[in-house]
Amino acid sequence: MDLSYGPQYGAYRAEVAAFLAASWPPRDGADRDAQITEFRRLATERGYLYRGIPKQYGGSEQPADLLRARIIGEEFARVHAPREVINVGVGNLVGTLLECGTEWQKEMFIPKTLSGEYYWAQGYSEPGAGSDLASLRTRAERVGDKWVINGQKIWSSFAYMAKYMFVLVRTDPQAPKHKGISYLLLDLQQPGVKIRRIKQITGQSEFCEVFFDNAETPTDWIVGKPGEGWKVSTVTLKHERSSGRGVDWASAHFAWLVEFAKRAQYDGRPAIESPEIRRQLAVIQGHVESMRYSGYRQTSMEAAGENPGIFRSLMKLYGSDIAQKMALLGARLAGDDLMLLDLDSTRESRRGSDRWVQLFMSSMVLAIAGGASNIQRNIIAERSLGLPRE
């Protein structure tokens, strides 16, 4: 057990800081997107981004090191430098391709996904297949050298701005429901695809419905074999970020919550001075730190080839519960402002309370998307606790 930042880490922090001082923010006023892309390229070259991904596919291929990852996170955050592209392509598809993709697929898709050039949407849920995802009905049939796709997907985040989609489709209607599914890649910019944005309770429209009317994709744009799609979709990348993402989110929001408590009034004084609010903050911090150190333990054990037990299966539910606790405390701190929300406000124009009223609603997404909390509980009960199936 050694979490110390030894001298080599001090040197590493200085190296990261020196890199950032020289590279971010950019000096000239050129195209912002091009600057970000160039910065990511440089940062990856130095080993600061995409650390779990092989160099040949555009990653930096660094050994898992939680402290280095934490130092990078802290230093990048300090100067608001861009980190890895935030997209399901990076978060899910790349790991899947590394494990199950063919060589040409890896070469064609991974580097440009990491650079942000290829932006992906995920096509999993359907109106009739949410928690029971394996009952999905969108069909793909092989016609000549193409898959022809018909059906409908829903809750596909940012599909309106995506170039490609990875999509689960039924290719064998006769097979048992988990066995007849395939994992296809698809160009969204074609006449057979229609996309409709869905307005959410926050006023934003990130989620989309995607309709396929004889949409096409080449036969070799399949990951894994036909019928293996269910298994392929469960593969994810195990590296330092795999346990870190949830706690990064929780830590950042917790720090904002503390800032909010310093500005907000409670009982006629700054909320941060109220014993009741201080105790509530510490309760939440107990959960955040439990997540952090259990995550450290898990990542260390996985790197050492040991079995960390059931924590991995708990992370999503645990993170969703923390979000709920933070949202509820934020709601108390917001006071009368909880009744107000300017839907036209921008990230920049939002005041402290607006951000928390937004978070109060948007944090519910964590408990719903990507396997709702009740589905997580089913999985924990069955796979981690070994309870009998219903």
Add this chain to the structure above:
Amino acid sequence: MNFLLSEEQKAMQEALARVLADRCDSRSLHAFIDAKGDLDTELWRLLADQGMAGIGVAEAHGGLGLGVVDLALASEMLGRAAAPVPLHGHWLAAHAIGQSTDAAQKARWLPDLASGRKIATIAFAEDGARWTPDAWTLEGGKSLSGVKRFAPCAASADIAVVGLKGGELAVVDLHGEGVRIEALAGIDRTRPMGDLHFDNVACERLAAPADAAEKTFNAGLAIIAADAFGGASRCLDMAVEYAKVREQFGRKIGGFQALRHQLANLANEVEPCRGMYWFGAYAQDSDPAQATHAASLAKAHVGQRYLEAARSALEYHGGIGFTWEYDSHIWLKRAMLDQSWLGNADAHYLRAADHAGW
């Protein structure tokens, strides 16, 4: 850098678990509880022979020379087994004496504590939940007069490390003149406690740095958090195992989604506490800037989870869980002690907040 147990640490946990599984089965625990025992001398001897009494004592004084992390890892096993042993108070007394800067003082007490020939306890609390060193009021001159409360296994202990006004510490021979030990009707009979009444009792000041009491107190918080995690994880296991065998409506109750979800929630509360108590203990050994915050946060968080988990796990057993003969109440009552001893969750959440930099 890593957050892993060493091979030695794993081996120690396994060895301890083996002895406790053998000696703290349900029948033995109930026998100890029903006899209102104070000390299982045979079990104490067995653990002392394994070196458990001197985990934290320097090798020069016959101990294993290990840190708070190792004490906490052992404590997890005690909590899991509900072991009726006076190790918590004993370890902390040795931890306090080990901070003495007087070599002769350490040589006088530590070898007997490391070997387990003498049993030590700590006497920190005063009336009104005054647990922290800054809250102690007992005046200590050459002799002591007053009351210290909730000393573990006081009736069988030979010496006590006593907290004094100003956060000072003193060693008291409990067999000496003027000491009266009042056994308490403790809820957790696996860890009996007593109040110490002093009437002009001779004491020996610990020649320790000003922050020694704070350090021992924080080590205690980490060790109790570890006991709480061990107990809570045992409660979870018991509830899960029961759900796999108990049948109602013609099927195993573990197949009903209502109970499956309750058990998943229980796992979700309990398992992450492991990393929390590891760090609470680790900070005592290796991260002094975070030691107080981490200790109080771990004690509050894990202690609270234990209390909730023990209640829920008992509830999921139905009526049998509410009987004296069944095992559930053993852990429920340990959870009640772990919640309160050294200060309850409310107190430690606030102490953590005061050290969080807000």
